[in-house]
Amino acid sequence: MPDVSNEPATHNSPETALSETNQAGLIPETVESLIQELATHNSPENAPREINPAGSIPETAERHIREPATHTSPKAARSEINQAGLIPEAVESLTQELATHNSPGHARSGINQAGSIPETAETPLQATDRVVGLVPDQSELPAAKSADCIHNLARLLTDRLQQNHGCCHTTEDDEVIAKGTHPIARDPIDRHSVASSFSPPFGYHLTPKLESLLTQLKHVVDGTLERNHLTKLRHTLNEKLSRIAGPAVTANIDCPKLLARLADNFEFVNSYEYGAGVERIPDDSEFNIGCPCNANENGCDPSICDCLSIEEDSDDRIVPYQICESNPKLIVAKKDFLRRKAIIYECNSRCGCSGDRCWNHVVQQGRSVRLEIFDTGPRGLGLRSPDFLHRGQYIDLYLGEVIIKAEAEERENLTDGSHTQSYLFSLDWNVKDDEDEDRNMKVVDGRKFGSATRFINHSCNPNCKIVPVSTTNHVDEYLYNLAFFAIRDIAPGTELTFDYTQGDEQTTPAEVDPDAVPCLCGEANCRGQLWPNKRKGQGSRP
Numbered sequence: 021m022p023d024v025s026n027e028p029a030t031h032n033s034p035e036t037a038l039s040e041t042n043q044a045g046l047i048p049e050t051v052e053s054l055i056q057e058l059a060t061h062n063s064p065e066n067a068p069r070e071i072n073p074a075g076s077i078p079e080t081a082e083r084h085i086r087e088p089a090t091h092t093s094p095k096a097a098r099s100e101i102n103q104a105g106l107i108p109e110a111v112e113s114l115t116q117e118l119a120t121h122n123s124p125g126h127a128r129s130g131i132n133q134a135g136s137i138p139e140t141a142e143t144p145l146q147a148t149d150r151v152v153g154l155v156p157d158q159s160e161l162p163a164a165k166s167a168d169c170i171h172n173l174a175r176l177l178t179d180r181l182q183q184n185h186g187c188c189h190t191t192e193d194d195e196v197i198a199k200g201t202h203p204i205a206r207d208p209i210d211r212h213s214v215a216s217s218f219s220p221p222f223g224y225h226l227t228p229k230l231e232s233l234l235t236q237l238k239h240v241v242d243g244t245l246e247r248n249h250l251t252k253l254r255h256t257l258n259e260k261l262s263r264i265a266g267p268a269v270t271a272n273i274d275c276p277k278l279l280a281r282l283a284d285n286f287e288f289v290n291s292y293e294y295g296a297g298v299e300r301i302p303d304d305s306e307f308n309i310g311c312p313c314n315a316n317e318n319g320c321d322p323s324i325c326d327c328l329s330i331e332e333d334s335d336d337r338i339v340p341y342q343i344c345e346s347n348p349k350l351i352v353a354k355k356d357f358l359r360r361k362a363i364i365y366e367c368n369s370r371c372g373c374s375g376d377r378c379w380n381h382v383v384q385q386g387r388s389v390r391l392e393i394f395d396t397g398p399r400g401l402g403l404r405s406p407d408f409l410h411r412g413q414y415i416d417l418y419l420g421e422v423i424i425k426a427e428a429e430e431r432e433n434l435t436d437g438s439h440t441q442s443y444l445f446s447l448d449w450n451v452k453d454d455e456d457e458d459r460n461m462k463v464v465d466g467r468k469f470g471s472a473t474r475f476i477n478h479s480c481n482p483n484c485k486i487v488p489v490s491t492t493n494h495v496d497e498y499l500y501n502l503a504f505f506a507i508r509d510i511a512p513g514t515e516l517t518f519d520y521t522q523g524d525e526q527t528t529p530a531e532v533d534p535d536a537v538p539c540l541c542g543e544a545n546c547r548g549q550l551w552p553n554k555r556k557g558q559g560s561r562p
């Protein structure tokens with residue numbers, strides 16, 4: 021990238037520089053055409069007369085942007101213009117700079133297909149045009165001095181392009197990123213640095229026209245940086261999404277702030293991440309035994325399957341799954357099971373029914389539906405599926421860092437009193453009392469690591485439910501999966517929601533806690549708040 025401040029202009033006689041640049045394909049065709057147009061119409065003496073004093077692009081030049089230039093060889097045109105001092109080097113450098121950051125091929129195809137001037141191509145066009153437009157003011161500000169001013173600006177803009185490859189976060193985003201454990205390190209950017217640091221060399225004055233040119237250049241460079249940054253964020257995010265196991269998880273997000281938060285500050289994981297101090301019973305513990313069902317006879321038999329939980333008031337085993345009525349290839353959670361509070365113990369490889377061929381083996385098969393993270397507006401990001409979801413269909417797991425209760429409390433205290441989003445989910449299904457909770461309970465934190473379900477918002481009239489599911493390790497009662505199931509048929513593209521107070525008493529509070537996070541679900545039965553502010557983390561306790 022050329023340093024226009026220090027580089028002697030020797031090897032760049034304007035002619036050579038332009039021809040070199042053109043060989044490298046760096047100057048968009050439209051700029052060429054305009055230069056030709058200007059050269060044809062503007063001999064140095066004619067220029068002030070011909071060019072619209074208001075600084076807009078002359079009609080003739082506009083026309084030529086769409087027409088192939090025929091009558092003037094670019095080389096000759098440039099040489100004429102340069103002799104007249106009408107194309108300052110700085111504009112040339114800036115043209116190159118912008119062209120480098122915005123592939124010329126791309127710029128050209130944008131121009132040609134749309135038949136209009138894209139923003140990126142506008143810079144050199146406008147710059148050239150307006151610089152020429154300065155000629156009438158030469159008595160006030162000699163062209164050479166104008167060029168110096170622009171040169172100075174071009175250096176600052178170039179520095180800015182070199183220093184950061186497009187970080188245009190807001191201060192708020194920088195804060196969010198600074199708090200994260202996995203940020204892509206970026207220095208905070210002062211968006212006004214160019215404007216505030218530019219001042220004309222001593223003794224030079226800026227005409228209003230030049231000042232407006234400089235402002236335009238700055239906006240174009242800022243816009244270019246912003247676009248480059250968004251492209252990079254999308255790339256980063258798509259890479260992360262592509263590493264998620266199973267059918268596609270995509271993101272449909274335009275808001276730069278939300279995009280930055282997701283791309284820079286969140287990692288998708290395919291299983292739990294275990295934090296410090298989390299004790300686990302190993303899967304191969306001698307106490308983990310399978311059921312006696314026989315794969316070669318009746319398969320898994322609900323009347324004898326030891327994996328199934330037993331009803332409290334009878335010896336009946338609770339059968340959680342059935343064949344889906346509207347799609348016989350699908351095993352879904354039973355309607356009556358979804359209404360109750362119960363944990364699912366699935367069969368696994370230790371079982372006589374050989375686990376993976378057993379009907380009681382749904383969550384372990386993994387996600388089978390596609391998901392899309394999208395911008396809901398007032399509720400931040402949300403989740404939906406482009407697929408039709410059947411009632412009882414398993415959707416995905418809620419994943420994240422598994423941490424001990426004390427750690428969860430510390431994390432929650434950091435955000436206490438604020439309406440910061442909460443991603444804590446207590447694994448409290450088998451917790452007996454407060455002492456047991458303090459000693460054994462674990463919490464899943466989906467803030468920095470998680471799955472797509474971490475974006476499921478709350479609704480007071482939800483279409484999903486979270487169910488505790490134990491799969492390969494039935495003896496570790498404090499560690500199980502949190503699995504989302506559809507509780508009714510869900511049309512493609514419908515936002516997925518669940519009740520954040522699931523398991524708690526779900527009555528409309530007499531008065532909404534003024535410190536609580538207000539609920540924006542918009543349902544007729546909305547309770548007005550997500551959680552009472554005293555407890556933001558969710559739990560699955562029955």
Ligand SMILES: C[S@@+](CC[C@H](N)C(=O)[O-])C[C@H]1O[C@@H](n2cnc3c(N)ncnc32)[C@H](O)[C@@H]1O
Nearest residue numbers: 399400401441442474475476477478539540541
């Ligand atoms: C688990 S996150 C859900 C994803 C979140 N919307 C995001 O952008 O990352 C929970 C947070 O989402 C927001 N949220 C979820 N449901 C909401 C609702 N019904 N009304 C208002 N905010 C909601 C709250 O800020 C809550 O703390």
